Amino acid sequence: xxxxxxxxDPFDLVIFGGTGDLARRKILPGLFxxxxxxxxxxxxxxxxxxxxxxxxxEYQQMAAEAIREFGGGRECEDxxxxxxxxxxxxxxxxxxxxxxxxxxxxxxxGTGRIEAYYFSxxxxxxxxxxxxxxxxxxxxxxxxxxxxxPFGRDLATARELNNTLAKYFDEHQIYRIDHYLGKExxxxxxxxxxxxxxxxxxxxxxxxxxxxxxxAETVGVGGRGEYYDKSGAMRDMVQNHLMQLLxxxxxxxxxxxxxxxVRDEKLKVIxxxxxxxxxxxxxxxxxxxxxxxxxxxxxxxxxGNPRSSTESFLAMKCHIANWRWAGTxxxxxxxxxxxxxxxxxxIVFKDTPHSIFGDEAGRxxxxxxxxxxxxxxxxxxxxxxEPGPGGMRLIDVPLDMTFADALSHDDVETVDAxxxxxxxxxxxxxxLFMRGDEVEAAWAWTDPIIEGWQARGxxxxxxxxxxxxxxxxxxxxxxxxxxxxxx
Numbered sequence: 001x002x003x004x005x006x007x008x009d010p011f012d013l014v015i016f017g018g019t020g021d022l023a024r025r026k027i028l029p030g031l032f033x034x035x036x037x038x039x040x041x042x043x044x045x046x047x048x049x050x051x052x053x054x055x056x057x058e059y060q061q062m063a064a065e066a067i068r069e070f071g072g073g074r075e076c077e078d079x080x081x082x083x084x085x086x087x088x089x090x091x092x093x094x095x096x097x098x099x100x101x102x103x104x105x106x107x108x109x110g111t112g113r114i115e116a117y118y119f120s121x122x123x124x125x126x127x128x129x130x131x132x133x134x135x136x137x138x139x140x141x142x143x144x145x146x147x148x149x150p151f152g153r154d155l156a157t158a159r160e161l162n163n164t165l166a167k168y169f170d171e172h173q174i175y176r177i178d179h180y181l182g183k184e185x186x187x188x189x190x191x192x193x194x195x196x197x198x199x200x201x202x203x204x205x206x207x208x209x210x211x212x213x214x215x216a217e218t219v220g221v222g223g224r225g226e227y228y229d230k231s232g233a234m235r236d237m238v239q240n241h242l243m244q245l246l247x248x249x250x251x252x253x254x255x256x257x258x259x260x261x262v263r264d265e266k267l268k269v270i271x272x273x274x275x276x277x278x279x280x281x282x283x284x285x286x287x288x289x290x291x292x293x294x295x296x297x298x299x300x301x302x303x304g305n306p307r308s309s310t311e312s313f314l315a316m317k318c319h320i321a322n323w324r325w326a327g328t329x330x331x332x333x334x335x336x337x338x339x340x341x342x343x344x345x346x347i348v349f350k351d352t353p354h355s356i357f358g359d360e361a362g363r364x365x366x367x368x369x370x371x372x373x374x375x376x377x378x379x380x381x382x383x384x385x386e387p388g389p390g391g392m393r394l395i396d397v398p399l400d401m402t403f404a405d406a407l408s409h410d411d412v413e414t415v416d417a418x419x420x421x422x423x424x425x426x427x428x429x430x431x432l433f434m435r436g437d438e439v440e441a442a443w444a445w446t447d448p449i450i451e452g453w454q455a456r457g458x459x460x461x462x463x464x465x466x467x468x469x470x471x472x473x474x475x476x477x478x479x480x481x482x483x484x485x486x487x
Contacts, residue, residue, distance in 0.1 A: 008426045010043040010113045014104070016093065016129055017120035018048025018059070022148070024066040026179075027118065030419040032067045035084045039423060042083070047107060049093040049100070059090035095125045095132075105136045116425050118146040127164040134168040146175045146425055149240055151434070153231065154450075155443040162436040175425050176434040180241045182417030185376045187432070189248045189345070190257075192370070192378065199368070200253070202349065205328040209365070212331045212346040212485055213245050215372075216338035218466065220286065220296065221312065225303035233283075233314040237334040239446045243270065244434070245345060245372075246330060250320055259430040263438055270441040274319045276449050283453065283460040284313035284470040286337035296337075296465060311460045312336045315473040316449075317480075333473065333484065337465040343372035346485050357392050364394055369485070 013031070015023050034040040048059050064085060089107060093100040108115060117133060119126055126147055133139040147165070152158030165174055180186060193200055202208070215237060221228040228236060247266035254261035285308070289296035300308045313335030320330065347368040364383040371377050379398045386393040424432060461470040468474070468484065477483050 005037045005039045007039050007041055008114075008423055010041050011116060011426045012045045012047060012108060012111060012113045013116045013118060013422070013426075014047045014049055014108070015118045015120055016049050016095065016125075017118075018090070019050040019052050019054075019062065020120055022120045023048070024062075025070045026416070026418040027120065027422070028063045028066050029071040030416050030422060032071055032081070032084050033416070034419055034423060035087075036080055042087070043113070044087060045113075046088045047104070048088065048090045049104060051092065051094065053092050054090060056088065056090045060085040060088050063088055095121065096128050101132055101136050105138060108138055114144070114426055115140075115142065116144045116146065118422075120148060123147075123150060123152070123161060126161065130165055130168040139168050141170075141173075143169070144173050144175060144425055144428070145169055146177050146422075148177055150231070150235065151176055151240070151439045152443060153235060155440060155447050158439050158443045162440065166436075171436055172430065174436070175421075175430060176436075176439065177421055178240055178244055178434060179417040179421065180372070181244055181432040182419075182421040183372055183376070184415070185370055185372045185378070186245065186248065188378065189245075189370060190262075192368075194253055203347075204324045205326055207349055208328050209348045209350045210329045210331060210480075210482060211249060211348065212333070212344075213242055213249070214346075214485070215242060215334040215343045216340060217336050218338060218341045220337045220465075221299065221302050228312075229303040229305050229308055229310045232310040233312060233334050233336075234446060234450055238314060238316070238332060239442050240434075242332050242334060243442050246318075246332070249345060249347070250325055250330070252324065257431070259433075260435075262431050263435045267435070267438050267441055268322075269320060270438065270445060272320045272322045272325075273445050274321050275445075276316055276318055278452060278456065280317035280476065281449065281453065282313075282315040282470055282473040282476055283311035283458065284335065284463045284473070285310075285460040286312050286335075286465050287462050289337075289465045299336075309459050313338075313460070313463060313469045313473075315469065315476060317476065329480070331477070331482075331484070333469070335463075335469050339466050339468055341374060344485070345370040345372070348482075357394060364396055367485075 015027055017023060028046070031040060031046055046063075048063075054062075064081065067081065067084075091100050091104045091107065093104065115138065117129070117138075119129055121129070130139070130145065133143070133145075145165070152161050193203060244266075247269045250269045251262075251265035252268065254265045285299040288298040288301070293301075299310075299312050300306050303310070313333075315331070315333040318330045318332060319325070320328075347370075349366040349368075351363065351365060365381070366383070367381040369379045369381070371379070377400065379400045381396045381398055383394050383396055386395045421432060424430075461472055463470040468486075474484065
């Protein structure tokens with residue numbers, strides 16, 4: 001197997017918020033790794049833009065430190081890091097004023113390269129940046145902007161944000177980035193479904209009993225307390241990350257692997273989601289770590305709000321009202337300070353119509369598990385005879401394709417989600433980016449759920465740190481004679 005690296009055309013990438021945490025941890029190290037592989041052409045430039053006053057040389061030094069710290073220990077051959085740093089420039093910019101914009105305009109003028117602008121800043125600055133890019137002549141028809149979530153905090157603000165960006169850029173120029181969609185396994189969802197005759201005929205309510213989507217984190221809110229307490233698990237995770245995973249699992253086959261064809265099918269799934277009944281929702285807040293409340297406090301202490309009713313855990317039972325999935329429940333679960341860090345999608349198939357082995361053989365189901373993290377891979381549970389004499393005893397064994405093992409060749413490289421998505425921006429491929437109407441449809445489904453529990457005055461249920469969440473989430477599954485898969 002040979003890993004093919006296809007170079008992109010020369011480009012200029014401007015990172016607004018270029019001194020921020022995302023730029024240091026993900027964007028700059030990711031670009032450097034693409035440079036090492038030869039995918040990023042030597043003519044390309046990376047331009048940091050932020051309020052801090054510093055020279056290009058000082059910014060290059062900052063970038064070098066970030067690459068050494070977050071680049072995965074890779075510095076390529078001697079001289080490659082220096083060659084990458086030579087492609088880096090810096091401009092001090094006032095996002096809401098005029099300072100630095102003429103300098104950036106001169107730097108970008110007449111290069112003939114692809115121009116991409118990464119808005120690694122608060123959403124409140126998106127409109128200011130877009131307006132100035134246009135007024136200084138940098139928002140031409142070929143320019144592209146990348147915007148990070150949150151894409152609003154409800155339907156009204158999402159529409160306002162979309163309308164603001166639409167004043168200066170067309171939809172085909174706007175790349176709403178969700179790093180979950182850049183994960184290798186997430187993209188493999190489509191390959192597994194639509195590239196294998198084995199699965200697609202079974203991918204419907206006739207054969208699938210239910211589907212579970214779990215994104216669990218062992219960490220608490222950390223330094224994001226102020227932001228998180230205004231968002232909660234629904235806004236921070238379900239409305240975007242889990243919603244996108246659900247869409248990829250549930251959507252109809254697109255006519256072709258084309259950005260709008262794929263996103264059209266995802267949009268249909270969101271619009272087919274039924275309202276969620278209150279008894280199909282469980283919200284929770286984590287408690288302090290026993291014996292270590294000082295270092296690992298409870299949620300309310302961590303966010304500095306002793307009366308907070310924001311959820312750090314959310315479990316839901318959802319239904320999709322269409323022919324393919326009528327009657328098949330989708331269980332979504334996400335939480336902080338859980339027992340194990342894990343992101344997994346499990347397709348649980350129905351029992352065989354009739355067991356020829358009798359009751360003593362027990363109940364056995366095929367489960368297709370798609371692990372997004374930490375050990376990316378796909379496992380299919382298959383029922384076989386237990387080895388040895390003594391009759392027909394059945395056991396379940398996994399057919400396991402852990403990517404780190406199956407694809408651990410010197411010529412196959414694991415690519416970080418941000419690396420892949422940034423290169424897609426340069427290529428002009430929007431397949432893995434959310435469209436404006438998709439974002440608004442997600443909020444249109446989410447808002448009534450949030451408004452409902454606020455109107456009912458519900459308080460999240462407490463759960464132990466490093467557990468599987470509130471007992472009520474287990475009870476919700478037991479009522480359906482099902483159980484959460486262990487994360």
